[in-house]
Structures are given as C-alpha cells and as structure tokens.
Amino acid sequence: MEKDIKIDFDRMMTVGEVAKRSGVAVSTLHFYESKGLIKSIRTNGNQRRFPAIVLRYIGIIKVAQKVGISLEEIKSALSVYPIGSKLTAEQWSELSSRWRKDLDERIQKLTRLRDEMDWCIGCGCLSLKQCPLRNPEDVLGREGSGPRILERTEQSDAI
Ligand code: FES
Known part of the structure; x- marks a missing residue:
C-alpha cells in the first residue's frame, strides 16, 4: 500500500528565495537543476519549490567549482548519496577527500x-x-x- 505523503509547500522555497539566500542567480539555479545537481518539486500550479537542504547542495557546488571540480564530477560525487540526503559534515568530508x-x-x-x-x-x-x-x-x-x-x-x- 502506497503511503500518502503530504508535502508542505509553505516550508519550501521558491526559486527566487533560493537565489536570494544563496547568492546564486535564478538562471544558474535553473542550469544546476537541468544538470541534475539540485532538485525541485512542482506545485499543482507547476511552480518550482525547493527544500531548505538545497542551500547546502548549492554551497557544495560553489565550493567545488571554486577549486576547479567540473559539474560532471560534482554530479557524479553527489549521486552517491540518496536524493534529498542531508549532506552531513561527514558526507562533505568524504566528498572533499575524494577531490583532494x-x-x-x-x-x-x-x-x-x-x-x-x-x-x-x-x-x-x-x-x-x-x-x-x-x-x-x-x-x-x-x-x-x-x-x-x-x-x-x-x-x-x-x-
Ligand atoms: S622559450 Fe627558450 S627555452 Fe623555452
């Protein structure tokens, strides 16, 4: 039997809010999403909503890019973790060790x-x-x- 999961869209952010809080342009967020680096959920009105954890993903992407890691490598490294993973300090440590x-x-x-x-x-x-x-x-x-x-x-x- 399928579980009835309710998504609380009020607790999620619009792409504009994510852009404001992360300092990353909306177009860049769309680009990251098109590359599968971040994920959004669509509302009934087909608007994007992002969970707060997306800010951590964006932080990791920006840091990795700063040291020259390609988006493909970042995507590959992030794909190891389940979708929506909290990306703990320990997981970030694993990622950074891989890239070292x-x-x-x-x-x-x-x-x-x-x-x-x-x-x-x-x-x-x-x-x-x-x-x-x-x-x-x-x-x-x-x-x-x-x-x-x-x-x-x-x-x-x-x-
Ligand atoms: S330019 Fe002369 S040794 Fe390289």
Missing part, C-alpha cells in the same frame, strides 16, 4: 608546467631542441595522444 587526490595531481602538473615556464621566461627561443615546453622531433607524440607534457610525472621523466 585529483586536486593534488592537478597542482603537481601545474607546478611542473610553471617550473618549465621559468626556464622560458625572458628567452623566447621556442627552440624545438632546447625549450622544455616544446616537443622536440615529436618524441612525445610517439608516447601516445593527448597533452603529453602535462601528463608527465617525475617518475616518467627519470626513465
């Missing part, structure tokens, strides 16, 4: 690129033989496709 490894790898790649760029500053030669940011004789192309310089690690360089 990815961020560490990105920082490592960018640091390496910056260091190689240091060599080039003030030079301007863009020499195929000397410049660490160039690809001499397409050697890297033989290793495979993609951004080979960015994907190099300290270990692969030592070989």
Whole structure:
C-alpha cells in the first residue's frame, strides 16, 4: 500500500528565495537543476519549490567549482548519496577527500608546467631542441595522444 505523503509547500522555497539566500542567480539555479545537481518539486500550479537542504547542495557546488571540480564530477560525487540526503559534515568530508587526490595531481602538473615556464621566461627561443615546453622531433607524440607534457610525472621523466 502506497503511503500518502503530504508535502508542505509553505516550508519550501521558491526559486527566487533560493537565489536570494544563496547568492546564486535564478538562471544558474535553473542550469544546476537541468544538470541534475539540485532538485525541485512542482506545485499543482507547476511552480518550482525547493527544500531548505538545497542551500547546502548549492554551497557544495560553489565550493567545488571554486577549486576547479567540473559539474560532471560534482554530479557524479553527489549521486552517491540518496536524493534529498542531508549532506552531513561527514558526507562533505568524504566528498572533499575524494577531490583532494585529483586536486593534488592537478597542482603537481601545474607546478611542473610553471617550473618549465621559468626556464622560458625572458628567452623566447621556442627552440624545438632546447625549450622544455616544446616537443622536440615529436618524441612525445610517439608516447601516445593527448597533452603529453602535462601528463608527465617525475617518475616518467627519470626513465
Ligand atoms: S622559450 Fe627558450 S627555452 Fe623555452
């Protein structure tokens, strides 16, 4: 037998209220919803209503975006939890731990690129033989496709 669940729309927020409280534009909220990052319930008059927990989801989305996590990655990470989950401090800790490894790898790649760029500053030669940011004789192309310089690690360089 199906449970008769009554939704108290008076306790829910309109998209305008969510925008005001979160500081995120209505158009952005619609975009997040279209991407499945947040969810609303429709009233009988087909108007969107959001539960208060949506503010926590928006907070997580904004923080994650600020550190460079893509919306797809955010959606994937949030999908682990049941719809409407309260997203406790513990769950946020799990999410941030998942993203830390990815961020560490990105920082490592960018640091390496910056260091190689240091060599080039003030030079301007863009020499195929000397410049660490160039690809001499397409050697890297033989290793495979993609951004080979960015994907190099300290270990692969030592070989
Ligand atoms: S531009 Fe000369 S070493 Fe990179």
